[in-house]
Amino acid sequence: MRPFVYERPTSVSTAIAMASRPDAVHVPPTGADTQFIVGGTNLADYMKLGVARPERLLDLNTLAEPALRQIRIDDDKIRFGALVRMGEAADNNDVRRRCPVLADSLKFAASGQLRNMASLGGNVLQRTRCEYFREISWPCNKREPGSGCAAMEGSNRQHAVLGTSDACIATYHGDFAQALVALDATVDVEGPRGRRTLTFAKLHKRPGETPDIETDLAADELITAIEVPLAQWSSRSRYLKIRDRESYAFALASAAVALDMDGETVRSARIALGGVATVPWRAREAEDVLQGKVLDEATAQEAAEAAFADARPREHNAFKIPLGKRTLVRALLETRDMKG
């Protein structure tokens, strides 16, 4: 690991001032000299592997603002401070009762030890686990723009089938983000140029030709909170995660589903897919299929077909298409059978 300077800012404003740089909007946070760290479960790992090489770390754990550590539940929304630990949010009974998909997407992620360390802000920003990205001797457009993509013709069982490009097929592996993107969450961001709120769906960028640019954040911007609106569909919601190993593993395919039902008929559906796409993946085509229909095996199947209509497999990951579809069908039927 290369030597770095470690600092502990005590407020959001000092943190962003310390990270501030004139060209910040043109620099992806992952390529900046100064980077934020919270649980370190993703960043420290990549520093050890030589993938991330910050010169200076700003530890956000010392920020004084209490809201950063709070979960606030109102009638119409849940607001998570960025420093709230995954474990705390997963175990919060009110979160579970009001919106099970949020709690489950966290509960089925990582392990108990990791959930106790990892923050929600860091969680949504976790970087891909593509094996070729993690090992610096391989060519990788995300790590070294223009060097090529070793996964494209290599071992790509875990790679994405949706949202890929000719430059990169790396999966976005996070679980919580699937729930957030399905529920139209928003993200509060603070930087030297002020505060802004963006929809969660805008936070991550598809790889396109620049897979090194992963998010909409500037190098000196900080996530302060994530807000999830609550509505008719929140309580009838579910996260289904299919993985190789039951205890803990990243998703081969997952589905975050929330349903607003009128008897047997879907008033509206929110669907996101994990493990199969390059970014948190809202499956709007599938939602459209279901709207106003009776939800049964056949319509669920139709929705799944729509969700994967544009899927593009590589040599080892074609199984993710049938698996992704069945995961969605099962998630839809199980969510339908929940009490509204």
Add this chain to the structure above:
Amino acid sequence: MNQAAPAPRENQGDPVVRIDARLKVTGQAGYPADIVTANVAYGALATSSIARGKVSELHTKDANAVPGVLDIVTYGDLDKTDMPKFGNTGASSIGPLHDKTVFHDGQIIALVVAETFEAAEEAAMLVRADYEDERPSASFDSKGVKMEPAAGKSPMFKEDAKAGDFDAAWADATVKIDEKYSTPTQHHNPIELFSTTAIWQGDQLTIHEPSQNVTGWKVELARQLKLDPANVRIVSPYIGGAFGSKGPMTARTAIVAVAARRIGRPVRCVVNRMQAFGTQTYRAETRHRIRMGAGKDGRITAFGHEAWEVTSRPDPYVVGGTSATARMYDYGSVLTHVSLVHADRNTPGYMRSPPETPYVYALENAMDEMAVALGMDPVEFRRINEPEKEPIGGKPFSSRSLIKCYDQASEAFGWSKRDPRVGSMRDGDWLVGMGCATAIYPTAAAPCAARVRLTADGEVRVQCGSHEIGTGVRTIAGQMAAERLGVGMDKISVEMGDSALPPAPVSGGSISTASVCSAVMKACDAIREKLFAAAAGKGAPLAGSANAKLDLKDEEVVTETGKSAKLADVFKAMQVGAIEEYAEFAPKGSSPEALRKLYAGQSEFHGGENDEDSVKYAFGAEFVEVRINSYTREIRVPRMVGAFAAGRIMNTRTARSQLIGGMIWGIGQALHEATEIDQRHARYVNRDLQDYLVPVNADIKQVDVILVPEIDHQVNPAGVKGLGELGNVGTAAAVASAVYHATGKRIRDLPIRIDDLIG
């Protein structure tokens, strides 16, 4: 007694608690990389990023510029040492710094030594190489691999087993199956990382490194470094998981020793998880073709097992499990052939039941397929083909309790409730499947020495250069001494894992309990004789008693008639404070040089199929239930039952623990473990525990072990069959058979994953 400590049945020892249990769970057991030593410097490896070619230039300038870097050991620096050798004690003949040729991905190109671990790691990452690279051959199907027959390439695999006229029997068989199976590359991934700490004091070299063969390594390292073996000491008191990976010494040990000599300071090198994939051994990838012919009555008439195994370019590592599969059932005729496929890979090596795990997987799958083809219950099918004698040499089995194992396991599992029709059992959205398979492991032993001391106070010290790799051998050796010398376990101390102790064989092949216990028993018996002679001597406390009728109990010499003399009094009569005996054990059939070879670090194995009088194996039967989601097809294993018979069970607690560990390992084999190889570059891709999955506690539900009583006086004086490698044989086949029962899909290539079932 509780589940972890089964009540001993006939010929089974008490579930004595491990003598190092508390030390381990409280973090007080000192593993080799924990040893505190003054002024230590840290080493980190730089490894190749190509699998075949030459290093044309090595750039070390940036690495040298990292503050704290002390030295970089690389090409030329090992010239005064001898090349490693491939064999029992050496993992590979590749001497990575002797020669700029690159034989495989992740080959050592330099060792960076620095003041801190962090500086060493950072600098190692900055070592860059220019290569003249050539297109590598990754595996079986790659262009440029070289194939050759395996027979005769390894002293442990002399010939392909054969019996009768296979061709004729195959042609005549009424029911036939002809199928292919495969098992992937697997890495041991012990939780304790690989490490070497080298400390020189003048000409004397001490190596702290997790090792399953301290005596062998001492001699081999001395050879490489051109030292007198008396000046080399290997210390490895605790080992945090080995599974064979710490059996043969790798090239790193000598490199770290050279580094320590160059800088005149101790050097510690802990290899990171990723680099272990290329610098250690692994389980070779195997392919199998099995032809099995049977009559309508269910009797097998023809068994053909051909296999192919990947190895490195220079070293003929042979897995060779046909020696066990060919002797499993009453086949009528047998034809086997094993081929080696040399590719641009590091040299594979021993991994828990090296031959049996992959080969029996293929055989037991075929057995299940044949049972289906015959419309026969798989347990019944095995019963019908139970042999009187082993089919290759016609020798009897020293003991064989396989059918007892099947009876007891199937009863406990509830096999009779299984509906044999495929896909017929269901629980809501979950398909239920049940399967079974046989476990087999050869029983061997090797020469071993031990020293035992008994003091007048009843304190016993056992010394033996064997290795506590987690199996409990230290406890069991102590139990043997406690039993023979009539003292409580609280009076026992056992020293192991040091080449300065009396030599023991490599802790591999499940020979340790048999070999160590036989040696300890012999030393104890010599002490007993001295004590008895003294106790029964003229004027002594039990004067006039016959030696043969005496025993030791509760720190007393006791007679059959109930007379007794305190140990302390016997010692007083002898006018000594302690009796110490050094004993050498050599199994029956050992060569005249066997004991000399023990001191030279070579283990001569006896047993298995090689003895004159009989073949010696331990057996087991495993039953598995799987559940497979009808939509998403993930496979879960809610329960398993295994029944095993392995001669005298020294300690039911440690035996059960080995067997459940094995069965859990078997779930890993069946469902998870596989090292992925980038076929273009012959490089390992999933080199960490994030992508190389193994089952963890939370994955395991119910695992029941039945220890079936068995008495076998032929195997060795202790009557013990090894069982450390028995539990994971057959498990994967039982899972595959359960998956077939649930889904109708026969998955012949491991691991079995959603990919195979989703289509």
